[in-house]
Amino acid sequence: MSKRIIFTGAEVFDGTGSAPRRCDITIEDGRFLEIGTSLDGDEVVDLTGSTVLPGLFDCHVHVTSSGIDFMRHIQSPFSYQFYQAEQNLMATLACGITTVRDASGADLGVQRAVEDGLIKGPRLQISVTALSQTGGHGDGWMPSGCVIPHSIPHPGRPAGIVDGPVEARKKVRELARAGANVIKVFTSGGVLSPRDNPRHAHFRDDELDAIVIEATALGMFVMAHAQATDGIKSAIRAGIRSIEHGIFLDAEAIEMMLDKGTWLVPTLVAPKAVIDAAEMGLSVPESSVQKAKEVMEVHKESFTQAVKAGVKIAMGTDSGVGPHGNNLEELYLMEQGGMPIYDVLAATTSSAAKLLGWDEQLGTIEPGKRADLVVLEGPLGSTLQGIKSKIKKVYKDGVCVSS
Template sequence: MTLFIKNGTLIDGTGAAPVANATILVDGGMITKVGDIQPPEDAIIIDAQGGTILPGLIDTHVHMMMEIAALQQRVSTPFSMNFYNAIHHMRRTLDAGITSVRDAGGADLGVKQSIERGLVPGPRMQISISVLGITGGHTDGWNPSGVNTSLFPAYPGNPDGICDGVEEVRKKVREVLRAGADVIKVCSTGGVLSPTDHPNFTQFTEEELRVMVQEGQFRNGVKVMSHAQGAEGIKNAVRAGIHSIEHGIYLDQEAIDLMLEHGTFLV
């Protein structure tokens, strides 16, 4: 499919000045020409009507398959609704101009492949499958009543992410990579939605976190992202070689200096 876009102000993302009344040729999903060009005979012509044309945006932390709702609504909603809700979220993501996302937990390989195969509209996806966490940590939905309210329930294609100890962690990383993860997601601190911990709680030892990074390196450099809010958990993750800190709410100066030293990204 060939698209010819005209009558818009182009911001090309390079830092160059905006180009007024730009014309753009898109062939097979790739921008092939920009400038003073004429539309090919078979092109679909899109009039931007004086709007702004810019490259697709990237959202580096999304949860396409996670719904935050009251307990009664969650337990009374069929599990399969998660997939249909994801279709809605993916469509809205595209409508917002976001064409690539990094899913930070919950979406499995089938969600990604449904887009790649053209079954549903959605952004390009980098997925982490399951979120790794400790017993009693941010991904553990256990409650004193015995009811499990996990936001990331296990199902075929999405293994349970709870793991403790170096070798159990190593095996769990291998399981999520086997399931199709493009990036490894871990919680090195607690969070605000888990029933038995706190955002400042430190979770996983530095040695356990290093194993995750090592296993990613074994798979041609798969990166590791860490949900990390408390300062000590952030520092452990950075020292272990984790590539990005997600949230970073309680960053202190020591953590900031460590991140600068290691080249760690803050999302």
């Protein structure tokens, strides 16, 4: 017989962007049953003095990546990444994130291991491998002639380099076969890739059109690593659902995003993570460190302009570049970039769920949805700085998974 659990006494932020309010929550069979006052149940959890949030989202992570120390990366056994992924997933869950979109690296085996309870972690939406043109952000060719890809291909993770619409179309089908839930494409250069420039657009329109058409036919959205202004605009024209990073936004790109309803996943913490890693003495290429320093301020300004214009925003961190478990640092950077606190939290809950297409099941505290909860010690406060230190418990599908 199922047990009805009541959480009482807390201030509840329901995920919609409204201010927290005092109410009770009942959970049964892993779903929210009622939200209100004077509710009945079989077990009472007293949360007086606490604040409750819906389970949080991170829409851009790499759970099989554990930092950007290139020497360590090339000296690690191939399978080591999957054991590290278990630790990364648990660290992510412990900071209140119960759902992630993996932006390349995690394969069907990682996703299924979480679903089947073999390992503990947030539920995953996976892209498996990101698509790159030759010489693009996903091309691991080094000046020495060695190739160090972001994620080494294996039978469940196809190689991602494609050139021309025919190759692009076929690769989307291969990724769907491998279990991808979303397609990721690099439409510009990036910070960590040594042989390209974040200001340069990648892929031509016919290639991007083929990717989007094929993904749409397979029932999948497309996300674009897009830092360059032209690469952002190419992605928007093609109908890609979300712009990841969006460093060099301009007024025209923002207007195009508003017109098309395109999402922004800013990952403000990512360039900072590159600089921090270098300062810690890790073997990060100097070209990457220099590019990270060059983009930090313009990245923040682009985000601020997008917020002012009303662009749809969902939280993402690029964790894997920086440490897993530090994901909530992004919230304070979003706040510093001009986004009101409740809007930041909505971007990390209900808006993120909409971006992923999972808003019917997740993202808000309301009857019928899956019972993911984050319990914070004390009131929410006037800033999101240090919010991770307030986390007392995390629930996923009504079960306490971290305390």
